[in-house]
Amino acid sequence: MPNDLSSESSTAARRIGLGCMGLSWAYEDPSIEHAKKLEFLREAVARGVDFFDTSDQYGPFTNEALVGEALETLRNRVSIATKGGLVVDEHGKTSRDGRPEHLSAALEASLLRLRTHQVDLYQLHRVDPAVPIERSWEAMATLVERGLTASIGLSEVSVREIERAQSIYPVASVQSELSLWSRDALDEVLPYCEENGIAFIAFSPLGRGFLTGALSSPEDLPEGDWRLNHPRYQAHSMAANIELVEIVRACAADSHSTPAQVALAWVLAQGSHVTAIPGTQRIEYLLENLGAERLALTPEWMSKLDALPAAIGGRS
Numbered sequence: 554m555p556n557d558l559s560s561e562s563s564t565a566a567r568r569i570g571l572g573c574m575g576l577s578w579a580y581e582d583p584s585i586e587h588a589k590k591l592e593f594l595r596e597a598v599a600r601g602v603d604f605f606d607t608s609d610q611y612g613p614f615t616n617e618a619l620v621g622e623a624l625e626t627l628r629n630r631v632s633i634a635t636k637g638g639l640v641v642d643e644h645g646k647t648s649r650d651g652r653p654e655h656l657s658a659a660l661e662a663s664l665l666r667l668r669t670h671q672v673d674l675y676q677l678h679r680v681d682p683a684v685p686i687e688r689s690w691e692a693m694a695t696l697v698e699r700g701l702t703a704s705i706g707l708s709e710v711s712v713r714e715i716e717r718a719q720s721i722y723p724v725a726s727v728q729s730e731l732s733l734w735s736r737d738a739l740d741e742v743l744p745y746c747e748e749n750g751i752a753f754i755a756f757s758p759l760g761r762g763f764l765t766g767a768l769s770s771p772e773d774l775p776e777g778d779w780r781l782n783h784p785r786y787q788a789h790s791m792a793a794n795i796e797l798v799e800i801v802r803a804c805a806a807d808s809h810s811t812p813a814q815v816a817l818a819w820v821l822a823q824g825s826h827v828t829a830i831p832g833t834q835r836i837e838y839l840l841e842n843l844g845a846e847r848l849a850l851t852p853e854w855m856s857k858l859d860a861l862p863a864a865i866g867g868r869s
Contacts, residue, residue: 568821569843570604570632571597572756572830577619578611579779580762582834587619594623596836598630601843606728606754606830608636608678609663610647621667634674634754635663636708636728638681638689651681653692660701675702676728679709686717694722706754712745724751731755731823733764733816734785734797734864739823747824758820758829759813760864763791766798766805766812785866793865800861804854810844817845819858 575581576590585593594605605624607616617635624631637659640650650656660675675696680686693705706726707718718724727746729738735757746753759765761780768774771781771788780786785794801812808815813831820829831842850858 567601567603567843568828568846569602569817570606570754570828570830571602571839572832573605573607573616573620574611575832576834577616578613580832580834585834590619590834591623593834593836593839594620595627597839598624598627600836600840602839603630604632604634604828604830606634606756607667608639608676609659609666610636610639610641610678613641614662614666617663617666621669625668628669632673633667633669634676634706634726635660635667635672636676636678637663638678649679649681649683651677651679651684651686651689653688653695656689656692657696660696664701671700672702674704674706674726676706676708676726680707680714686714687721690718690721697722706752710742712741715742715745715749715751719749724749726752726754728754728756730757730868731820731827731829732758732760733801733819733858733861734760734794735868736863737868743823743827747826751826753824753827755820755827755829757831759816759831761786763794764798764801764812764816766802769795769798783866785864785868787866790864790866797861797864800857804850804858808848808850808854810848811841813838813841814845814848815850815854815858817842818848818850819855821845822850822855 605620607620609617637656638651639647641647677689696702697705704725707724708728715724729742731738743753762768770791771786774780801815804815805812817829821827833839
């Protein structure tokens with residue numbers, strides 16, 4: 554859902570946005586000062602990025618505040634998407650809350666942190682099993698009517714859940730994990746979105762960094778990195794999953810690109826309705842990621858990448 558806005562480096566709508574979570578949550582690099590993060594986000598706009606995705610869960614709250622501070626004076630050049638429906642308590646435990654009163658209050662608070670009167674996209678971060686999705690979605694639709702968000706979307710949902718929401722109010726987007734090592738969305742959700750004119754936002758399109766080829770064992774991760782507890786980042790899983798990366802590396806060498814660009818190009822090749830939101834904290838990686846928009850994979854390489862074995866280890 555990026556804007557069709559021109560910039561000094563791009564005159565076409567971008568299909569790669571920026572997932573902002575890692576700037577202040579989960580992947581946060583403590584060596585990067587706050588001022589540098591602000592500078593990075595503003596430089597991203599200068600380089601043509603026009604879609605920024607955040608959530609009140611990230612931090613919690615600090616990620617939205619960072620994005621709001623950085624982009625306040627650039628608001629007319631970017632689209633900002635945020636999410637609500639996940640609550641982090643004082644112990645760091647996350648729970649779901651899809652009650653109408655929570656979603657309304659959550660977006661109002663998000664707007665204050667984001668320093669804007671309206672977001673471009675407000676997403677239900679997860680469906681609350683204790684609240685019928687129709688009830689949550691009616692509340693989300695009310696937020697559009699109140700002018701607090703231009704559109705509303707879903708995250709990590711089934712086709713049936715999308716259909717139930719669609720019966721109440723149009724679903725603008727569905728966000729879900731999609732990468733060469735997380736392809737579940739290809740079975741039903743991605744085709745449904747394409748058939749029904751719904752944008753698909755792919756998070757973790759680089760496999761949480763693994764598909765860049767920079768990681769080969771848990772020792773490559775810094776102390777305290779949350780991925781050390783992820784099933785796919787255990788030593789035996791990483792050793793088995795290296796096979797995927799080797800094929801990606803071979804494709805990159807043959808196409809004069811990088812593994813990250815190959816992984817992103819494959820995601821974008823799944824349909825014109827797909828936007829990818831890789832996260833990074835460094836301009837050099839941001840520019841590398843944006844370069845994937847210009848990479849057209851050959852049919853031969855697409856076939857090889859499509860045939861890659863499933864990743865070892867669960868998604869979470």
